[in-house]
Structures are given as structure tokens and as C-alpha cells.
Amino acid sequence: MIDNIREPKQKRAIEKKERIIEVGFNLICKNGYYNTNTAEIASQAGVSTGIVYQYFKDKYDILIEGLEKYGDDIFFPMLKNSNITFDKKNFEDVIRNMIEYYVNNHKISNVAHEEIMSMVHSDKQVAKYYYKRELEMTNSIKNLLIKNNFNDNNLYEKVHIMMGLIDNLCHEIIYHKHDNMNYDLMKNLIIDSIKNLFKNDLTN
Amino acid sequence: MIDNIREPKQKRAIEKKERIIEVGFNLICKNGYYNTNTAEIASQAGVSTGIVYQYFKDKYDILIEGLEKYGDDIFFPMLKNSNITFDKKNFEDVIRNMIEYYVNNHKISNVAHEEIMSMVHSDKQVAKYYYKRELEMTNSIKNLLIKNNFNDNNLYEKVHIMMGLIDNLCHEIIYHKHDNMNYDLMKNLIIDSIKNLFKNDLTN
Amino acid sequence: MIDNIREPKQKRAIEKKERIIEVGFNLICKNGYYNTNTAEIASQAGVSTGIVYQYFKDKYDILIEGLEKYGDDIFFPMLKNSNITFDKKNFEDVIRNMIEYYVNNHKISNVAHEEIMSMVHSDKQVAKYYYKRELEMTNSIKNLLIKNNFNDNNLYEKVHIMMGLIDNLCHEIIYHKHDNMNYDLMKNLIIDSIKNLFKNDLTN
Amino acid sequence: MIDNIREPKQKRAIEKKERIIEVGFNLICKNGYYNTNTAEIASQAGVSTGIVYQYFKDKYDILIEGLEKYGDDIFFPMLKNSNITFDKKNFEDVIRNMIEYYVNNHKISNVAHEEIMSMVHSDKQVAKYYYKRELEMTNSIKNLLIKNNFNDNNLYEKVHIMMGLIDNLCHEIIYHKHDNMNYDLMKNLIIDSIKNLFKNDLTN
DNA sequence: TATGAATGAGTCTTCATTCAT
DNA sequence: AATGAATGAAGACTCATTCAT
Numbered sequence: 134m135i136d137n138i139r140e141p142k143q144k145r146a147i148e149k150k151e152r153i154i155e156v157g158f159n160l161i162c163k164n165g166y167y168n169t170n171t172a173e174i175a176s177q178a179g180v181s182t183g184i185v186y187q188y189f190k191d192k193y194d195i196l197i198e199g200l201e202k203y204g205d206d207i208f209f210p211m212l213k214n215s216n217i218t219f220d221k222k223n224f225e226d227v228i229r230n231m232i233e234y235y236v237n238n239h240k241i242s243n244v245a246h247e248e249i250m251s252m253v254h255s256d257k258q259v260a261k262y263y264y265k266r267e268l269e270m271t272n273s274i275k276n277l278l279i280k281n282n283f284n285d286n287n288l289y290e291k292v293h294i295m296m297g298l299i300d301n302l303c304h305e306i307i308y309h310k311h312d313n314m315n316y317d318l319m320k321n322l323i324i325d326s327i328k329n330l331f332k333n334d335l336t337n
Numbered sequence: 338m339i340d341n342i343r344e345p346k347q348k349r350a351i352e353k354k355e356r357i358i359e360v361g362f363n364l365i366c367k368n369g370y371y372n373t374n375t376a377e378i379a380s381q382a383g384v385s386t387g388i389v390y391q392y393f394k395d396k397y398d399i400l401i402e403g404l405e406k407y408g409d410d411i412f413f414p415m416l417k418n419s420n421i422t423f424d425k426k427n428f429e430d431v432i433r434n435m436i437e438y439y440v441n442n443h444k445i446s447n448v449a450h451e452e453i454m455s456m457v458h459s460d461k462q463v464a465k466y467y468y469k470r471e472l473e474m475t476n477s478i479k480n481l482l483i484k485n486n487f488n489d490n491n492l493y494e495k496v497h498i499m500m501g502l503i504d505n506l507c508h509e510i511i512y513h514k515h516d517n518m519n520y521d522l523m524k525n526l527i528i529d530s531i532k533n534l535f536k537n538d539l540t541n
Numbered sequence: 542m543i544d545n546i547r548e549p550k551q552k553r554a555i556e557k558k559e560r561i562i563e564v565g566f567n568l569i570c571k572n573g574y575y576n577t578n579t580a581e582i583a584s585q586a587g588v589s590t591g592i593v594y595q596y597f598k599d600k601y602d603i604l605i606e607g608l609e610k611y612g613d614d615i616f617f618p619m620l621k622n623s624n625i626t627f628d629k630k631n632f633e634d635v636i637r638n639m640i641e642y643y644v645n646n647h648k649i650s651n652v653a654h655e656e657i658m659s660m661v662h663s664d665k666q667v668a669k670y671y672y673k674r675e676l677e678m679t680n681s682i683k684n685l686l687i688k689n690n691f692n693d694n695n696l697y698e699k700v701h702i703m704m705g706l707i708d709n710l711c712h713e714i715i716y717h718k719h720d721n722m723n724y725d726l727m728k729n730l731i732i733d734s735i736k737n738l739f740k741n742d743l744t745n
Numbered sequence: 746m747i748d749n750i751r752e753p754k755q756k757r758a759i760e761k762k763e764r765i766i767e768v769g770f771n772l773i774c775k776n777g778y779y780n781t782n783t784a785e786i787a788s789q790a791g792v793s794t795g796i797v798y799q800y801f802k803d804k805y806d807i808l809i810e811g812l813e814k815y816g817d818d819i820f821f822p823m824l825k826n827s828n829i830t831f832d833k834k835n836f837e838d839v840i841r842n843m844i845e846y847y848v849n850n851h852k853i854s855n856v857a858h859e860e861i862m863s864m865v866h867s868d869k870q871v872a873k874y875y876y877k878r879e880l881e882m883t884n885s886i887k888n889l890l891i892k893n894n895f896n897d898n899n900l901y902e903k904v905h906i907m908m909g910l911i912d913n914l915c916h917e918i919i920y921h922k923h924d925n926m927n928y929d930l931m932k933n934l935i936i937d938s939i940k941n942l943f944k945n946d947l948t949n
Numbered sequence: 950t951a952t953g954a955a956t957g958a959g960t961c962t963t964c965a966t967t968c969a970t
Numbered sequence: 971a972a973t974g975a976a977t978g979a980a981g982a983c984t985c986a987t988t989c990a991t
Contacts, residue, residue, distance in 0.1 A: 139971085143971080146971070149972095167371045170963080170964060170965080171965060172964075175974095180972085181972060182965095182966085182973085182974065182975090183968085183972065183973055183974065183975095184971075184973075185966095186967075187971075187972080191965075191966080192964095250458040251455045251458035251459035252455065254452070255369055255455035268515055289518065290518065290519060293505075293509075293515070293518065294502065294523065297502065297505035298498065298502070301497075301498065301501035301505075314497065315494060318494050319494045319497070319498065322491065322534065323498060326530050326533060330526065343954085345954075346953080346954095349954080349990095350953085350955090374980080374982080375981075375982060376982090385955060385957060386956085386957070386982090387955065387958095387984080388954075390983060390984075391953095391955085553950095554951095573867055575779045578986080579986060579987080580986090588952090589953055590986095591950095591953065591987095593987095594986090595951085655866045659866035660863065662859045663777055663860055672922040675922075679923075697925060697926065698927060699934060701913075701923070701931070702913065702935060705910065705913035706906070706910070719880055719883075719905070722902065722905065723899075726899055727902045727905070730906055731906060734906065734938050737938060737941040738934065753975075755975070758974085761976090782959080782961080783960080783962080784960080792977090794962085795963080795964080795976065795979095797962095798963075799974095799976085804960095
């Protein structure tokens with residue numbers, strides 16, 4: 134009942150806590166929250182079960198801290214190195230690169246992606262994290278466009294739609310949920326849609 | 338060794354089985370699969386725990402049967418009454434109606450939606466159901482378009498993208514995940530995007 | 542609570558009861574008492590579960606009635622056709638025949654044998670049945686010997702020992718529990734032991 | 746996925762595990778495997794139900810470990826102190842002692858004996874244990890005889906038969922299954938049979 | 950007589966969390 | 971700060987038996 138959660142100060146202790154987060158989050162991403170138990174987390178992290186509850190309120194806490202620490206690497210790696218510059222003239226190339234980057238990123242961690250997306254749909258806090266970061270991403274791209282002289286008008290909505298389109302494509306390519314889907318064609322259609330979204334900025 | 342699952346024959350028993358599916362599926366949709374236990378399902382359905390296991394292999398089975406029975410109403414109600422006809426001239430109206438229909442439908446069962454979407458991301462069988470029906474939906478719309486003289490070229494991909502756009506909008510409106518999002522504007526942008534997708538069919 | 546067990550009078554009902562006994566006893570013999578459930582018995586006997594409890598007090602009752610009806614066929618078939626006659630001169634042949642008969646009988650129903658022997662060791666009533674019949678068998682053989690002019694002295698004990706020897710051999714041959722055991726040799730040793738037991742009757 | 750069974754390291758924990766084995770095995774021996782539940786084992790051992798499953802895979806595991814730990818004391822105590830020496834001249838005495846030893850041992854734990862024998866007839870692993878140890882016992886006696894200049898010829902079979910005879914007698918005396926059985930007489934007959942088995946070694 | 954639907958106590962087992970050391 | 975032993979409530983599932991028809 135008493136909140137005894139201790140923030141580790143010694144170097145070794147800090148490492149321990151981080152190992153728990155890493156291992157715990159990985160296991161949850163791989164097998165799902167309910168199929169991961171604390172004993173396994175502790176054992177794989179090389180610590181005792183007791184220590185887990187000195188650094189974390191409960192199992193759920195591990196998930197949230199893991200999400201905060203590793204979530205961006207999985208979902209929004211772009212946020213970290215978005216110092217992309219581009220000219221309106223090569224806008225299409227930028228989009229193509231972006232798609233490729235997105236797809237590659239998904240490929241690396243598609244299991245985690247699915248598991249976290251599952252929780253985005255069922256857990257308030259995970260959802261909160263996700264939508265907050267998604268918003269940041271949207272703004273980040275929006276700002277990038279503004280920096281490149283895109284008209285601010287309706288930009289927020291346009292970027293959101295663009296991201297949805299890319300995400301949809303990405304999902305299709307990675308999880309291959311529909312046979313008969315021609316990915317290259319779909320990609321071109323989506324790029325065309327995006328260009329259409331920004332036609333006012335691109336044509337003049 | 339023996340398949341103990343009994344298919345009820347008496348009227349009262351059939352009703353009972355259906356009550357279990359309904360109650361069980363609802364509870365799972367409301368609270369999540371892992372937060373719903375068989376005792377609760379049984380008690381809320383007004384039956385004993387034992388009877389549950391005479392009609393269902395296990396708890397998971399209730400989910401799957403519920404999905405088969407109610408899933409379409411929640412996710413793909415359009416599949417049932419898709420005898421919509423339209424003229425290319427009122428294409429935009431059709432899309433607007435479709436969006437409205439979609440949004441209204443989401444509104445009714447948004448909790449279930451989220452919980453099931455969660456499982457689409459974490460459970461193979463639920464995913465299988467979902468993507469199969471989504472495919473049917475895609476084909477159904479595709480056929481509708483063909484019937485209305487849309488060119489078959491790339492139609493599959495186009496419809497898929499269109500559905501993604503609508504879904505994205507819908508999600509935005511219902512769950513209100515991003516402040517500052519102007520829904521009407523977004524809706525118009527999406528309709529414009531869809532019209533652009535089918536520009537070859539609509540312009541001539 | 543009230544003893545409602547009904548003795549069936551109609552022909553069809555009698556057949557039903559007998560089918561339950563047969564199927565139930567067979568299943569118990571094959572899979573063990575605890576691994577056999579009444580639902581399975583009923584279904585394999587082609588009757589409803591309810592009817593079982595009109596003819597039998599409980600599951601255990603099926604076992605006991607089955608034992609009474611079929612036990613002898615499995616364990617003591619000799620009791621039924623023991624009108625063997627023999628001369629002291631061919632005593633050894635009689636023993637050899639007896640062993641063969643025993644072994645063959647075991648072979649036919651060795652699974653049932655084991656399962657029932659298991660219960661002989663754990664259930665009072667099954668034990669009671671078994672030892673009672675074994676006693677009858679002993680006496681029956683004893684009488685046979687007396688009829689053939691064996692001296693009554695110590696006959697009871699001698700026959701019992703003889704039967705133990707044969708049973709031991711039989712078990713060895715059927716279940717093959719020990720490698721390196723030379724069965725023919727063992728058989729000869731046992732026959733020699735039996736002849737030794739009755740040496741007073743055989744030598745003069 | 747992960748082997749959760751923990752081997753206790755702390756002294757108190759080891760004692761606890763041993764108490765579970767002891768209590769569990771005793772209860773199973775007294776009441777039978779199916780009539781013993783884990784809750785009872787735990788409570789009688791003075792531990793929680795949870796701890797049982799940290800030391801044992803399942804209920805069956807308790808039985809097997811109990812068998813391994815206590816089985817020999819019950820069934821084959823001779824294996825532990827078989828440094829008996831004897832002369833051919835006092836062979837009969839040795840046999841008589843052996844019988845007495847056997848009978849006394851049976852007396853101490855006759856309930857356990859029966860329950861385990863029941864499982865020897867119905868459970869593969871218990872059977873495996875039993876026949877393996879019985880074989881060891883046979884060999885041990887065989888070696889004892891060889892050391893005392895018995896001819897190796899057919900010794901394996903002879904010892905096996907001898908043990909069967911003793912076991913039969915023992916069973917008779919302990920469980921008293923047949924009235925009218927004269928035990929002293931039977932004992933003498935059996936000793937005579939055994940001596941006859943080894944007559945070649947004893948006469949010269 | 951017969952059916953098969955229904956009961957619910959009972960069983961094994963898991964696991965997040967706490968405790969003693 | 972750390973261990974790992976211990977807890978016990980909770981959950982899924984079974985099955986002999988009874989009940990309603």
C-alpha cells in the first residue's frame with residue numbers, strides 16, 4: 134500500500150532497473166502483456182523477483198516505462214533524425230524515401246508493432262502515449278513543410294491524412310494481409326494522392 | 338479423446354447458447370478478453386459455469402463464435418445492405434453518405450470496436466476474421482463500382498486506399514485523439530482525395 | 542437420496558442396461574476408472590446420461606456389475622469349462638495345457654487384466670470379488686485333483702502355491718517386464734516346482 | 746516455455762520441499778492418487794498451494810519424487826542392507842529370515858503397498874520404477890548366491906521364481922485374503938519348493 | 950421409460966505481489 | 971539493495987449427478 138518505489142542511485146542498481154525495462158518491454162512486445170509474467174522478466178533480466186517491485190509499482194509500470202524508453206525507436210524513429218531538407222522539386226523523392234524508411238522500420242520490429250498497436254486499442258495509457266507521439270510527429274512534419282515554404286493552410290489535416298496513407302501502405306506491405314494486392318501500384322497511387330493533397334503547394 | 342461439445346437441440350437450450358455468446362462477447366468487447374472470466378459470463382447469462390463448457394470448447398471459443406455472429410454488425414454492417422445504386426454524377430454524395438454511415442456505426446459500438454481491433458493486432462484468428470471480411474467489403478465495393486461503369490483498372494488497390502482514408506477519418510471523429518483537428522476540413526480533404534483516386538472514371 | 546434404482550423389465554430396457562454395463566466395463570478396463578466418465582459411457586452405449594442413473598446407483602455401480610458379469614471371462618474362464626479329466630501319468634501335460642490356456646487368456650485381455658488388478662489393490666469390493674473367485678478356482682482345482690486320487694493333505698495350500706507360480710510365469714510372458722528372462726526355462730522350472738509340490742501323489 | 750520448477754536452496758525451503766514429498770506421498774499411499782488433492786497436501790504440509798507448484802511440475806510429480814525417495818524403504822528395504830552372508834548349510838535359515846523380514850516390512854506399510862501396487866498396474870512410470878527395482882533386487886540376490894558358490898546356471902530365473910513364491914506367501918499372510926489357509930504349512934511348502942529349485946546347488 | 954439440458958462443487962494450476970532474511 | 975521463498979486469491983475447466991420435459 135505504501136509507495137515504496139525506490140529510484141536507484143547506484144550505478145549497478147540503475148543498470149539493473151534498465152535491464153528490467155528492456156527485458157520486460159521486449160518480452161511484452163514479443164508475447165503480449167498477459168503472456169508475460171514477472172518471474173520470467175526477472176529471471177531473464179538476471180535479477181530477483183523481489184527487486185522488480187522495488188523499482189516498479191507493478192507489472193504494468195514496466196510496460197509504461199518501457200514504452201517511454203523504447204517506444205519511439207519502434208514507432209517514431211523519424212522524430213530523432215528529422216533534419217531532412219528537401220526542395221519542392223524533389224518532393225516525390227522525399228515521400229518515397231519516407232515510405233521506404235517507414236517500411237524498413239516496421240520490418241525490423243513488426244511483432245512489437247502489432248503487440249503495441251493491440252494495446253493502443255485496449256489500454257488508455259498506451260493509447261495516450263501513442264497519440265501524443267503521433268501528434269508530435271505530425272507537427273514535426275508540418276513544421277518541416279512550413280520551413281520549405283508550404284502554405285500553412287490546412288497543413289495539420291493534410292499531414293495527418295498523408296501519414297495515414299503511408300501507414301496503410303506500410304501495414305499492407307509488411308503484414309501482407311491481402312493477396313492480389315499490387316504493392317508498387319498501391320505505392321504509386323498513394324504518392325499520387327499525397328501529391329494531390331499538396332497540389333497547391335507543388336504546382337505553382 | 339471425445340468431442341464433448343454439444344450442439345443444443347431443444348429450443349430453450351439454443352436460446353441459452355445464444356445468450357452465452359451474446360453476453361460473453363459483450364463482456365469481452367467491453368472489458369477485454371483477459372478481464373472477462375467464464376464465471377462472470379455464466380452468471381450474467383443466467384446459466385451455470387458447467388453449461389458453458391458443454392456448448393463451447395473454451396473461453397476463446399465464445400469469443401470466436403461471438404465474432405462470427407456479431408462481428409459483421411459491428412465492423413461491416415454495410416455488407417448486409419449494400420444494394421446502393423448511384424450515378425457517377427452523385428459520386429460525392431455516395432461517399433459522403435458512406436462516411437456518415439460508417440461514423441454512425443462506429444459511434445454505436447466504439448468500445449467493442451477498440452477491443453476487437455486490439456485483438457486483430459494480437460490474435461491470429463481474430464485477425465483472420467477481420468482481414469477476410471475486410472477483403473469481402475473491398476470486393477463488394479469494387480463490384481459496385483464496376484456495375485456503375487468504373488474502369489476495372491487498379492480498382493482493388495484504389496478501393497482499399499479509399500477505405501483506409503474513410504477509416505482514418507472515422508477513427509479521428511469517434512475517438513477524438515487529436516485536438517485541433519478540423520473534422521469538416523479533413524472530411525473534405527478526404528473526399529477530394531477519393532475523387533482524385535477515381536479521377537479517370539469521374540472526369541470523362 | 543431415495544433409492545430409485547429401477548430394475549428394467551421390458552426387453553428393450555434390459556438390453557439397454559446390459560449395453561451400459563458392457564460399454565462401461567470395457568471403457569473402465571481400457572482407460573481406468575478415473576479416466577472414464579459417465580457421459581462417455583452413455584454416449585458409447587447409445588443411451589442418454591439420465592438413463593444411466595435409473596439403472597445404476599452411481600458410476601461405481603457400473604464397475605461392480607460389469608465385474609460380476611464379465612470378470613470371470615477375463616480372470617477365471619477356467620471356472621466355466623473345468624471338466625478336464627486327467628491321469629496322474631499325464632499330469633505334466635495337464636499343467637502345460639493349463640499354462641497355455643492361462644497365457645492365451647491373458648493375451649486376449651491383458652489391458653483389462655492390468656486395470657482390474659490395479660483396482661484389486663485399491664478397492665475393497667473389487668478385491669473381495671477377486672479373492673472370492675480365486676478361492677473358488679482354487680477349490681475347483683483342488684476338487685479336480687481329489688477326484689483324480691490326489692491325497693487331500695495340504696491340497697488347498699499346494700494348489701494355491703501352484704496357481705501363484707503359474708500366474709507369475711504368465712505375467713512374465715505377457716508383460717515382458719524383465720529382459721533376459723528365458724521363458725522356456727522358467728516354464729520348465731515352474732513345472733518342476735509344481736511336480737515337486739505334488740511329489741507324494743505322483744511318485745507312488 | 747520456461748521451466749519454472751525451482752530447486753530450493755535455502756535450508757528451510759529444502760525442508761519444505763521434503764515435507765511436501767513426504768506428506769503428499771503418504772496421502773497418496775493412504776487414500777489413492779485420485780482421492781488426494783493438492784490443497785490437502787499443501788495444507789497438511791503446512792505450506793501454501795502455490796509453493797507446491799514451485800517445487801513440483803504437477804501433482805503427479807509429487808508421486809514420482811515420493812516414490813523415488815520412499816519407494817525403496819517400502820518395497821525393497823533389503824537392497825540397502827544386503828550384506829548378508831550365509832553358508833549353504835544354513836540356506837533354509839536364510840530363506841526363513843528373508844521371509845520374516847519381508848513379512849515384517851509388509852506389515853509396517855501394507856496400505857502404501859497396496860496403493861502403489863495398484864499404480865504399478867495402472868501407471869507406466871510407477872510400473873517402470875517397480876520393475877526396475879525388482880530387477881535390481883533379483884540381481885542382488887543372484888550375486889549373493891554366486892558369491893556363495895551357487896552355480897550360475899539359470900540362476901536369474903530361479904531367483905525370480907523364488908521371489909514370486911515369497912511374495913505370494915507374504916501377501917497371503919498380510920492381507921489374509923483366504924480363510925482356511927494354513928500359513929505355517931504354506932511357508933514350509935514354499936521353503937521346500939525353493940530348496941527344490943536349488944537342489945543341484947544344495948545337495949552336493 | 951427416456952432424454953439431454955443443467956448444475957455447481959471440486960480440481961489443478963498460475964501469477965502478481967509481499968515477506969523474511 | 972537484494973534475494974528468492976511464500977502467499978493465496980483467482981481462473982479455467984471437469985464431471986458425477988439431478989432435473990425438467
